[in-house]
Amino acid sequence: MPVVDLPLGATEDRVVGALDLERALSQGVKAFEPGLLARANRGFLYIDEVNLLEDHLVDLLLDVAASGENVVEREGLSIRHPARFVLIGSGNPEEGELRPQLLDRFGLAVEVRTPEDLPTRIEVVRRRAAFDRDPVAFSATWQSEQQALRRRLTAARQRLAQVATPDAAIERAARLCIALGTDGLRGELTLIRAARALAAFEEDTAVGDAQLRRVAPAALRHRLRRNPLDEAVAGTRVGRAVAEVFAA
Numbered sequence: 001m002p003v004v005d006l007p008l009g010a011t012e013d014r015v016v017g018a019l020d021l022e023r024a025l026s027q028g029v030k031a032f033e034p035g036l037l038a039r040a041n042r043g044f045l046y047i048d049e050v051n052l053l054e055d056h057l058v059d060l061l062l063d064v065a066a067s068g069e070n071v072v073e074r075e076g077l078s079i080r081h082p083a084r085f086v087l088i089g090s091g092n093p094e095e096g097e098l099r100p101q102l103l104d105r106f107g108l109a110v111e112v113r114t115p116e117d118l119p120t121r122i123e124v125v126r127r128r129a130a131f132d133r134d135p136v137a138f139s140a141t142w143q144s145e146q147q148a149l150r151r152r153l154t155a156a157r158q159r160l161a162q163v164a165t166p167d168a169a170i171e172r173a174a175r176l177c178i179a180l181g182t183d184g185l186r187g188e189l190t191l192i193r194a195a196r197a198l199a200a201f202e203e204d205t206a207v208g209d210a211q212l213r214r215v216a217p218a219a220l221r222h223r224l225r226r227n228p229l230d231e232a233v234a235g236t237r238v239g240r241a242v243a244e245v246f247a248a
Contacts, residue, residue: 001042001043001044002039002040002041002042002043002044003043003044003046004036004039004040004043004044004045004046004085005046005047005048006036006045006046006047006057007048008047008048008049008052008053008054010036010057012056012057012060013035014035014036015035015036015037015057015060016035016037016060016070016072017032017033017034017035017037017038017070017072017079018032018033018035018072018074018077019031019032019033019074019076019077030076030077032072032077032079034081035070037064037070037083037085038070038081038083040083040085041081041082041083041084041085042084042085043085043086044085044086044087044088045085045086045087045088046088046089046090047087047088047089047090048089048090048091049090049091049092049095050089050090050091050098050102051089051091051092051093051095051096051097051098052091052095052096055099058099058101058102061087061102061105062101062102062105064083065087065105068082068083068084069081069082069083070082070083087105087106089106103222103223104183104184104186104223106222107186107190107193107194107219108190108194108215108218108219109218109221109222110218111221111235152201153201156197156200156201156203157200159200159203160196160197160200162205163196163199163200163204163205163206163207164205164206164207165192165196165206165207166206166207166208169192169195169206169207169208169209169212170188170192172209172212172245172246173187173188173191173192173195173212174188175245176191176212176216176220176241176242176245177191177220179241179244179245180220180223180224180237180238180241181224181225182220182223182224183223183225186223187219187220187223190219191212191215191216191219191220192207194215194218194219195207195211195212195215196211198211198214198215199211209246212246213242213246216238216242217235217238217239220238221234221235221238222234224237224238
C-alpha cells in the first residue's frame, strides 16, 4: 500500500494533478500528470503539521474525502479518477487549530505526551542510543516481535467480519455521544468500528463495554465542542461521560 507525504508547501497542481507540460511541449499531446491524490489511492496520505495546511488545500481534501473521487478541470483537461485513502495527520495544537470540518474527518485522534515516569524515559533514551549505534542490529532485535504483531493483525482482519455488534453496544455508543453533545453521527460510527476492530484484535466474538471504554477517548475527544462553563480538557470530559453512561 502506498504511503504518500503531502508537504505543507505543495501547490494545488501537485496535489490534484495537472497538464503534463513536458509531453505537451515535446509531443504536442495533452496528457494528464497524476498528482499526490492519485498516488495515494488505496493507500495512506500523510500530512505533517496538518493544522497549518493552507485553506484551499483543506477545502480540496474535504471535497475528495466526501466523494472518494478527484475531479480535475483545467487547461482543456477533464479528468476524473478514484482517490480513496486513509488520511493521517500530525500537528501541535498550540501552533494553530485545525478547521472543524477537516478535524471531523479524522476517525481517531491520539494525544501524544512526554512520558513523566523515570523508567520509561530511561528506556526511550537507551533504545534511541542503540538505534543510533547500529540501526540494522536494532531492527533485527525487534524483528520477531514485529512479525508476531503482523500475524496478529492479519488474523484480526480475517476475524473482523465475524465480530457481532449487539444492539446494547450501539445504544451505549449513542448515549455516550448524546451525553458529550457530538455533532452528526460520525462519533457513533467511528466508536463502533474502532470497538469492532479492537474486539477482533483481542479475539473476542462481540463488541462489549470493555472495547467501547478503551476506544472512546480516541474516537470522541476531538469531536467535542468548546464549553465555556467547563474548563476540563477534552479527555477528562470523555472520561466523565464514559463513567456516567457505563455506570447506568
